[in-house]
Amino acid sequence: MKTFSVGLALCAALAITTDLAVPVAAKGTICKTSSGFTDSSDSSSTPTATTATATTTSSTTGTSTSSSTVSDASATQDGDDDAEYGSTPAADASSGTATTAPDVDASTAGDDADVSVGDDESSAGDDADVDASTAGDEGDVSVGDDSQETSAPSSSSNVGQYQQSDGSTGSEASYTSSSSSSSVSTSFTKVTALQARVQGDMPQWNEDNQRFVSKYYDTFEEKYQAVLDTVNMAAVEGALKYVQAECINSSVVTDCERKNSVKYVVFYETTVVQPTAAMEYYANATDDYDFAIEHCPFMAMDGGQCDPNEDGSFPDVCNQYIGADGQPELGFCIGGTLQDNEVIAPYPNNYWFSFPNSCPQDLWDDKTSSCREEYAGGMCAVGVEPDGVNCSFTYEILGYILLDDVVGITSMINPLTLDYYADYYEFCEAGGIELSVSVLGDLVTWLGGLAFWENPGDSEANAERAVKLVSAYEELIAANSTTSDGGVMQALPTVASLTALNPPCYENSAICAEAEYGCKRSLYSQMCEVCTSDDSDCVVKA
Structure with a gap:
């Protein structure tokens, strides 16, 4: 038994016993020999079940200044219970399996409740879950919903139009602050970046428009809007934080399903132009734990809305999007805050981001076309460039990978079938444990789990996990970039x-x-x- 700081132990305890590991003849899978997918002691080309044995080395890395403990509400990227950046407004009951690349879609029976996995990570300065938007539960982690069905947004909704407080559509944000500096241009020059979300639903390929969108809703416009409709995302460098801290410890797994049904890691390329008024108001970015340069403060989002306060009111940052409750109207500003101090999962350089969209104070179900028109902004329509006035961001899903492939489950052998595990559900049903730890105060005791999650409280180990995630995706698309529904995944930019x-x-x-x-x-x-x-x-x- 080994003891760590609460740091990353929550997800590192996927106990797997040797009686579950039975070698069989090699099978052609992409991830079998991928770096980080198999036990480091296995250098052969023949697939064998990985044995995760608990080591006795203890870690007391004091990288976190947070006193949070491992609780269901402690780590959400999108608010509460959504997959870490999963953006689904309804539970996904379908499972997509790549016809030529099983690594992409091998969903398991029972693992198909694709919700978007709500992030249970608390936001900076408040305990709201950050991860992704889930509908209603603990907050979206990945940008999904909590398997709660929502009505499709009206096709007449004006995606990406920003209105001034007087109802007119202006060319400049309406609020200016004395904190602005004459040394900086009054207009924001667009910035393109890469973020990630861990979610329960698999992106759907739209052949006509040659891009991935949400599988929910009917029209292309609705499907496109649903993906990042007021949600949170995470830095690629910390995309696994939510999974590790909130979703896979044996204490939160029920019916052999990870919390929030997290299943996919999805990569998003975003282009942002921040509203001028917001950048002037938040010009003095001196502490990334408050808000990073070129960003507003992070806002936890859940189910398509800002996470409300306990009394039902909304935080100032959310009110500032639309000039509500006496706050200045700053426009739909993308928030960014450093989140590297989670005791159970200290991922270096992990920023969480909030992407507000039209009608940001209503749940997906309640976003009427009239509300979206009155409080328009945020996401740009397809083909429209952000200007910080009419809309603030565009996105494109570059691709995705199964979490099971990343951590090595699909490279292990099921002793009951003498074949590779199809997915986490089958692995769990066979007695496998992805992560098991106990927590007492600031101490996390490792009880067992997959080698991939070892040393969860160590920042360097977590940074290496992030590298393995990117490498796994690169290996996947190098072998086969086509998804089960004909989609074409792209390489990640450097x-x-x-x-x-x-x-x-x-x-x-x-x-x-x-x-x-x-x-x-x-x-x-x-x-x-x-x-x-x-x-x-x-x-x-x-």
């Missing part, structure tokens, strides 16, 4: 290519414009960091 595409930080930030050593962009999320010394990556305003 951090370097994104940085080259985006403007220097000083164009959008007064702080960076005035910094002695300038600022530099880094990470898939393209976050701006103030440089404290001369560095080749730092860009100083001339």
